[in-house]
Amino acid sequence: MIKTFITSFKLKNTYRTNSIIYSIKQLPIIKRILPNSLYKNRGLKIFANIISILYEIISIFIGKIIYIVAMIFMALSWYKTNQADTFIHLFTFLTLCGGMLNTYMLNPTKDKYYAIIIMNINAREYGLSNYYYQLLKLVIGFLPFTILFGTIIGVSLWVQLAIPFFVASVKLIVMNYTIYKFKKTNKAMNENLPTKFVWGFVGICLLLAYGLPVINIVINQTIFLFIFVISMILGMYSFIKIHNFKNYAKMYKQVLTETNVYMQEKNTGTQAIKDMNLKQIELDKNYTSNQSGFAYFHDLFVKRHRKILTQAVKKQAVIILVILIGIMIGIEINEGFKTKINEILMAYLPYFVFIMYCINRSSSVTQAMFMNCDHSMLTYRIYRTPKVILGIFKERLKTLIGINLLPATLIGIGLALLLYLSGGTDNALNYGILFVSIIAMSVFFSVHYLVMYYLLQPYNVSTEMKSSTYTVVQAITYFVCWYMIQIQLPTLSFGIATIIFCVAYSLISLFLAYKYAPKTFKLRV
Numbered sequence: 340m341i342k343t344f345i346t347s348f349k350l351k352n353t354y355r356t357n358s359i360i361y362s363i364k365q366l367p368i369i370k371r372i373l374p375n376s377l378y379k380n381r382g383l384k385i386f387a388n389i390i391s392i393l394y395e396i397i398s399i400f401i402g403k404i405i406y407i408v409a410m411i412f413m414a415l416s417w418y419k420t421n422q423a424d425t426f427i428h429l430f431t432f433l434t435l436c437g438g439m440l441n442t443y444m445l446n447p448t449k450d451k452y453y454a455i456i457i458m459n460i461n462a463r464e465y466g467l468s469n470y471y472y473q474l475l476k477l478v479i480g481f482l483p484f485t486i487l488f489g490t491i492i493g494v495s496l497w498v499q500l501a502i503p504f505f506v507a508s509v510k511l512i513v514m515n516y517t518i519y520k521f522k523k524t525n526k527a528m529n530e531n532l533p534t535k536f537v538w539g540f541v542g543i544c545l546l547l548a549y550g551l552p553v554i555n556i557v558i559n560q561t562i563f564l565f566i567f568v569i570s571m572i573l574g575m576y577s578f579i580k581i582h583n584f585k586n587y588a589k590m591y592k593q594v595l596t597e598t599n600v601y602m603q604e605k606n607t608g609t610q611a612i613k614d615m616n617l618k619q620i621e622l623d624k625n626y627t628s629n630q631s632g633f634a635y636f637h638d639l640f641v642k643r644h645r646k647i648l649t650q651a652v653k654k655q656a657v658i659i660l661v662i663l664i665g666i667m668i669g670i671e672i673n674e675g676f677k678t679k680i681n682e683i684l685m686a687y688l689p690y691f692v693f694i695m696y697c698i699n700r701s702s703s704v705t706q707a708m709f710m711n712c713d714h715s716m717l718t719y720r721i722y723r724t725p726k727v728i729l730g731i732f733k734e735r736l737k738t739l740i741g742i743n744l745l746p747a748t749l750i751g752i753g754l755a756l757l758l759y760l761s762g763g764t765d766n767a768l769n770y771g772i773l774f775v776s777i778i779a780m781s782v783f784f785s786v787h788y789l790v791m792y793y794l795l796q797p798y799n800v801s802t803e804m805k806s807s808t809y810t811v812v813q814a815i816t817y818f819v820c821w822y823m824i825q826i827q828l829p830t831l832s833f834g835i836a837t838i839i840f841c842v843a844y845s846l847i848s849l850f851l852a853y854k855y856a857p858k859t860f861k862l863r864v
Contacts, residue, residue, distance in 0.1 A: 343461060344468035350458070351450040403480040409824060412488055417683070418552040419675035421559075422492040428557035430485075430502055431566065432548035436541045438509035442517060443473040445530045445594055452595045455588075462588035467581070474510060478503040498560055501567050508567075508574030515577030518584050527593040546665075553669040553676050633730030640712055641738055647707050648700075648742060655698055655746045663753040670760050681761035684754060685769070688776065688833050689826040691750070695780040696820040698746050701739055701788030702813075708735065709798050717862045725857035732793060732856060736849075739785040747781030772834035779841035787816070790848040793856040799863045806863065 411429045415422050444466055451469075454460045481503035489499035517528050528534075533541075551557060558566070641648060670677040683690075716722040751774035758764060758773060791813075797806035826833075 340464045340468045343464035344472065346460065347450065347454050347465055347469060350454055399476045399480040400483070404484050405821070407481075407484050407488055409821070413824065414549065415492065417676075417679055419673075419679070420552045420555055420557050423489075423494045424557045424559045425552050426489070426492055426494055427498060427502075427560060427563045428552060429548050431505075431558050431563060432544045434506050434509050436544045436548075437506070438513040439537050439540055440530065440533060441510075442514050442528075442530050443510065444470045444514055445517065445528055445590075447529060447594050451591070455591050456595050462591045463585065466587045466591065470514075470581075474507045477510070478507055481506060495560055498563060501563075505567050505570055508570040508577075511574040511577040511581065512570065515580045518581060518590075521586075521590055527590045529594055550665060553665075553673055555673070633727065634734050637731060637734035637738070640708075644707065644711055647711070648704055648738070651703070652700055652742055652745050655700075656749055659746055659749045659753065663749070663757070666757060667760060670757070677761050680757055681763075684758045684761065684773065685764065685830050686827045688773070688830045688837070689823040689828055691754075691777060692780060692823040692837075693820045694750075695747065695777065695784060696816070699743055699781065699784040699788070701743065701785050704739055704742060705788055705792040709792075709796075714798065714862070717860075723857075723861060728793070728857050728860050729853055732789070732852060736786065736789055739789055740782055743781045743785050744778070747777055751775070751777035766831060769830050769834075772831055772838075776834035776837045779838045783841040783844060786845040786848050790852045793852050793860045796860050796863065 410433055411426060414429060415425055418425055420428075451465070454465050455462050482500070485494075485502045486496075486499045488494075489496075489502075521527050666680065670680055721727060754773045754777065755770045758770060764770070791809065795806050795809040795812065797809035
């Protein structure tokens with residue numbers, strides 16, 4: 340099994356190294372300098388290998404600290420409950436969510452596909468060795484941060500040490516249940532396609548995690564001890580069942596189909612996504628439009644693809660309403676919570692930059708536009724002419740802004756209402772700033788992603804991602820938005836600055852799109 344793991348690790352590292360070299364080769368200006376024989380360069384391969392190994396080491400820790408800070412540590416200030424107990428409470432329920440959504444073993448990645456399906460490596464040895472490695476990384480990655488943050492807020496040392504093993508136990512229990520279901524139904528679960536039951540379970544856990552502390556109910560250290568002991572017993576039993584399971588080859592054969600593997604790349608169009616989208620396209624209805632020209636073409640596209648474009652936004656609106664109602668109830672029944680909400684609304688508006696980034700649908704909508712329209716239309720010369728490109732761009736921008744405005748409007752109105760219910764403000768302008776700044780953020784992300792799509796069009800005719808520049812810009816966007824979580828500024832000043840920035844950025848981006856999109860909006864090779 341160790342030999343299999345070493346082989347698989349080398350395979351993964353080779354694939355990652357080649358991906359790094361390919362990404363370097365795709366960067367603007369640099370790609371013109373570097374030769375096509377780049378993959379043969381020994382020095383560059385060593386450099387890429389070093390980056391790959393460093394990435395592997397850093398990835399053990401970076402995701403864990405972001406998770407603890409963003410999802411748990413920063414939320415502690417929302418509640419009046421004991422911080423140590425609240426930390427444990429949030430970690431417990433969020434661990435249950437993570438256990439259901441991420442099994443590690445049934446994540447259909449390319450390295451698994453290449454090793455098990457293409458190279459015919461023993462499925463059981465490959466699956467188990469890499470699964471144990473992931474669990475080891477999980478414990479090592481969490482341990483320093485549970486000790487660090489646990490010490491800061493007064494969590495007992497034994498709890499600090501126990502939490503990483505609790506997380507690993509939950510993973511084992513869920514994986515054992517998944518294998519049990521496979522034995523019963525002969526159907527393997529693809530963790531990238533969670534069932535309604537899984538989403539329902541996750542929703543309940545999130546509600547219990549963030550909702551119970553509002554009414555001063557949390558899992559204390561004594562209760563966690565009981566939960567931890569039970570999870571360790573079930574985890575050890577699950578470990579034995581997982582290790583003794585023999586039919587990994589059959590299970591992986593179902594999970595590691597070409598469709599599932601390439602669906603893993605969330606930012607690329609794949610056959611799986613195409614098939615899913617095709618079921619939602621309404622071609623059987625005789626849609627008509629009173630528009631003309633580019634507006635007519637786009638209007639028919641929107642009507643036929645309205646489920647793809649708006650379904651997620653409608654779900655978001657429902658969730659936002661439920662959250663707002665829950666917070667309003669919390670304000671009415673808990674005076675401390677009421678005060679805290681007022682403080683948040685007056686100083687934590689930067690936090691909503693990250694929230695608006697997360698709920699904005701522009702990236703997914705532009706992806707749908709490419710898969711269901713542009714990947715075919717761009718093969719025609721007429722579709723690549725400046726007049727057509729700019730005409731469609733204008734109509735798409737209106738649609739994209741309209742789609743994202745539904746949840747943004749609910750959040751904007753909701754925040755203003757929550758500010759009023761939680762005690763209000765001396766400056767009535769804050770109500771308007773809250774609403775307008777949220778709308779400005781929504782418009783900003785709509786413009787940003789559409790302009791980025793037109794200026795850096797990242798897909799080839801097979802709907803595969805081929806632009807490292809696009810990926811870099813996406814990563815920068817994410818990290819800037821995540822950084823805003825850590826900033827506290829008065830709502831009035833930050834809100835005004837945000838509105839001015841969003842308007843200025845949108846105008847500059849639209850100018851760049853109108854000037855350069857006719858040259859850049861084309862299929863990649």
